[in-house]
Amino acid sequence: MPLRGGRGTLAACEPRGGRLGRILVTGSHGLVGRELVAALEAQGHEVVPFDRRHDGSDLRDVESVARALQGCEGVFHLAAVSRVAWGEEDSALCHAINVDGTAVLLRAALDRSEAPWVVFASSREVYGNPPEVPVREDMPRAPVNAYGRSKRDGELLFEEAMAKGLRAALVRLSNVYGTEHDHPSRAVPSLLWRAMQDEDLLLTGSDVFFDFVHVEDCVKGLLRAAQALREGRSLPPLHLVTGVPTSLLELAQAAVRVTGSGSRIVVQPARSFDVEGFCGNPAQAEAVLGFRPRIGLEEGLGRLRDRLAARGRGPDAFSLSELT
Known part of the structure; x- marks a missing residue:
């Protein structure tokens, strides 16, 4: 029976093999969280949203997290101070949410008589400046900024919890883009x-x-990783990446092409806390999950162009203070 939903093809994202149960999504109102929630709800799943910007939910609050977990079969843990620049601006808050908050969630999950499965959205930033590309999942974690260190520490907490029996997947994301619910200073929406x-x-x-x-x-x-956990499979760390490196200059040139723009491209010095570059190897996710991204950059930019044009304004902005 066809799945119905108002968010295009995201409504058909569920892997084969059955429906998911009641799901907690932390970071439910972020770029990825909104689209994930829409996909799950379009399939008829009950979703428990958990986001500071939604209802003031605080990942550091033990009682709030325990209450949100009640009756949940699984968790997508996306909540984070998720911008490198914000991690540099307030490294203490970055650690408090990304590390301490993750610890609260994991303790609450392990305290359950039947612990839920958990998919953890980690980041390419855990590698810092990798010695070679494309980067494999078994390469050293050597982050160079506060955000990357917080994600590495979150992974270490998950590894401890997995050693205690938690079913979990560490999924490393890279430069996700595609909707208006994104910070306007990030590379893709900005350009x-x-x-x-x-x-x-x-x-x-x-x-x-x-x-x-x-x-x-x-x-x-993310949904394929969750399905694998439901099937009782143990998963290694996985990249959700294209394996295609794109320079910022190439990105800007693509933005000009898909918009027919007359914009000039102006190059400024790189920021001291940015990594030198990243391109991940998608082979392990393809072998383990049968997953590989299919949307090319110019197609993706064209879709985002249409979404922004339809609303008549740029991406939504929010501030670091909204997460405190």
Whole structure:
């Protein structure tokens, strides 16, 4: 029977093999969280949203987390201070939410008589500046900024919990983009929206390269990881990546093409806390989950262009203070 939903193909993202039960989604109102919740709800699942910007939910509050977990079969743990720049601005808050909050969630999960499965959204930032690309999941974790260190520490907490019997998946994301619910200063929404306005495209280093993944593909990968956990499978750390490196200059040029823009491209010095570049190896996720992103960069930029054009304004902005 076809799945119905108002969010396009995201409504058809569920892997084969059965429906998910009641699900807690931390970070439910973020870029990935909103699309994941929409996909789950379109399939008829009961979703428990947990997000500071939704109802003031605080991942550091033991009672709130325990209450949210009641009756949940599984958890997608997306909540975080999720911007590298914010981690540098307030490293204490970054650690409190990303590490201490994760510890609260894991303790609550392990305290349950039947612990839920948990999919943890980690980050490419755990690698820092990797010695070679494409990066494999078994390469050293050597983060170079506060956000990356917090995600590494979160992974270590998960590894401890998994040793105690928790069914969990560590999924490392890379430069997810694709909706208006994104911070306007991030590379993709910033460059695309400015191109749509024929404004200068400002690059912090032109040769820095990343692995850009459309949010629809990201959600599919998260759901496949959850399905594998439901089937009782043990999963190694996994990348949800394309395996295609794209420099910031190439990204800006693509934004100009898909918008027909007359924007100039202006290169500025790179920031001291940014990594030099990242491109992940997608082979392990493809072998283990049968997953590989399918949406190419220009197709993804075109979809985002259409979403922004339909609303008539740029991406939504929110501040670090909203997470405190």
